[in-house]
Amino acid sequence: MKKVWMMALLAFAACKNDTKLTETSLNEKKEISAHDTFESFKIEPILENDSLSIRAIEVIGNNLAFAANNGTYGLYNSATGNWKLSQQKYDTLKPEFRAVASTSTDFFMLSVANPALLYKTGDDGKMKLVYKEENEKVFYDAIAFWNDKEGIAMGDPTEDCLSIIVTRDGGNSWEKIDCEKLPKAAEGEAAFAASNSNIAIEGDNVWILSGGMKSRVFHSADKGKTWEVADTPLKQGKSTLGGYSMDFYDTENGIIIGGNYEDPDGNTGNKAITKDGGKTWNLIADGEEPNYKSSVRYVPNRNGKEIVATGFTGISYSKDAGETWKKLSDEGFYTIRFLNDSTAFAAGSKRISKIYFQ
Numbered sequence: 001m002k003k004v005w006m007m008a009l010l011a012f013a014a015c016k017n018d019t020k021l022t023e024t025s026l027n028e029k030k031e032i033s034a035h036d037t038f039e040s041f042k043i044e045p046i047l048e049n050d051s052l053s054i055r056a057i058e059v060i061g062n063n064l065a066f067a068a069n070n071g072t073y074g075l076y077n078s079a080t081g082n083w084k085l086s087q088q089k090y091d092t093l094k095p096e097f098r099a100v101a102s103t104s105t106d107f108f109m110l111s112v113a114n115p116a117l118l119y120k121t122g123d124d125g126k127m128k129l130v131y132k133e134e135n136e137k138v139f140y141d142a143i144a145f146w147n148d149k150e151g152i153a154m155g156d157p158t159e160d161c162l163s164i165i166v167t168r169d170g171g172n173s174w175e176k177i178d179c180e181k182l183p184k185a186a187e188g189e190a191a192f193a194a195s196n197s198n199i200a201i202e203g204d205n206v207w208i209l210s211g212g213m214k215s216r217v218f219h220s221a222d223k224g225k226t227w228e229v230a231d232t233p234l235k236q237g238k239s240t241l242g243g244y245s246m247d248f249y250d251t252e253n254g255i256i257i258g259g260n261y262e263d264p265d266g267n268t269g270n271k272a273i274t275k276d277g278g279k280t281w282n283l284i285a286d287g288e289e290p291n292y293k294s295s296v297r298y299v300p301n302r303n304g305k306e307i308v309a310t311g312f313t314g315i316s317y318s319k320d321a322g323e324t325w326k327k328l329s330d331e332g333f334y335t336i337r338f339l340n341d342s343t344a345f346a347a348g349s350k351r352i353s354k355i356y357f358q
Contacts, residue, residue, distance in 0.1 A: 040358045041328055046076060047083060047352040054347035055334045056100040056196040064345050066352065067097030067109035088127055090117055098193040099143040101151065108171055110153055112193050114138050118153070120171045131165065131174040138163065141191040142198040152224055154198055154208050156190040162210065166224045183229040188213025188239065195295035195335035197245040200254060207278050209256055211242025217256065219278050232256060232281045235269035245296045249304035252277050255322055257309055259292030264313045267291040273322050289325040290316035295335040302341060310336045310346060
């Protein structure tokens with residue numbers, strides 16, 4: 001019988017009670033004065049947990065899934081306001097998850113560091129280990145799917161190329177692409193597992209953003225079979241510099257953003273756009289807002305004009321494809337994902353919030 005993945009996800013927390021959000025702080029919305037096209041901007045906390053650092057969230061229908069540190073993962077039911085939380089262990093290890101993805105039938109979560117552990121929804125409602133990689137250099141940063149069968153994950157080099165694994169069977173098995181088929185990585189080139197947004201997918205295309213000593217954009221137009229690479233004008237040359245996040249509105253228009261988390265006020269050489277599918281990149285708003293950011297997203301259905309970026313430095317918004325920006329809030333988050341063109345989920349240190357752009 002065909003598996004209904006949502007039922008499986010709900011089952012994963014059978015060992016725990018529902019986390020009903022009843023604290024006063026979670027029922028209060030934080031209102032911020034209007035900016036440009038927004039009549040109102042509200043941040044509504046929906047989960048607070050002092051033990052969590054959350055860098056990977058996935059919108060599923062109207063609901064939200066996440067995976068984080070301490071092996072913790074969970075599902076939020078928007079209709080009821082309830083959370084289902086559980087913990088994944090590997091022997092005595094509590095993995096740190098910074099990458100999640102979903103298909104119409106399954107949820108995936110991928111850990112950083114050694115060993116790399118990739119889990120998917122199992123038929124019995126428990127998470128099933130489908131890929132494991134042991135290497136002292138292994139460190140996976142992001143995961144995404146083209147469709148229900150084909151997906152891709154990327155990480156730091158373990159040899160002389162970025163680590164890229166792909167699936168063609170719905171995530172049941174994964175194969176690492178040989179370095180002979182990939183552009184060679186520069187010395188010190190890696191990526192940042194800051195927000196699960198080093199990968200962007202449009203159609204058969206996939207783009208991957210690197211950072212550190214070298215910050216470039218890798219592109220495949222055939223679902224990871226062949227690759228090319230383009231330089232970016234972002235500041236680079238140091239392990240903490242370069243691109244942290246990327247998004248594409250369509251196959252031609254994309255944005256990359258980052259900076260240096262050790263110099264969070266820096267706003268030069270930290271954001272750029274492409275209008276030719278990632279072949280060339282040009283700096284935007286250089287020396288202006290926003291400063292360091294770890295996550296960027298186009299607002300859906302706004303013709304690629306409206307963009308929101310967030311980091312622990314706050315939330316910024318552009319209504320002109322990134323040319324100019326306004327700071328919306330000093331409240332910071334590591335990552336953001338849109339539910340629709342007026343609602344987003346954002347996650348960070350100790351919390352997840354729902355954000356309303358109205």
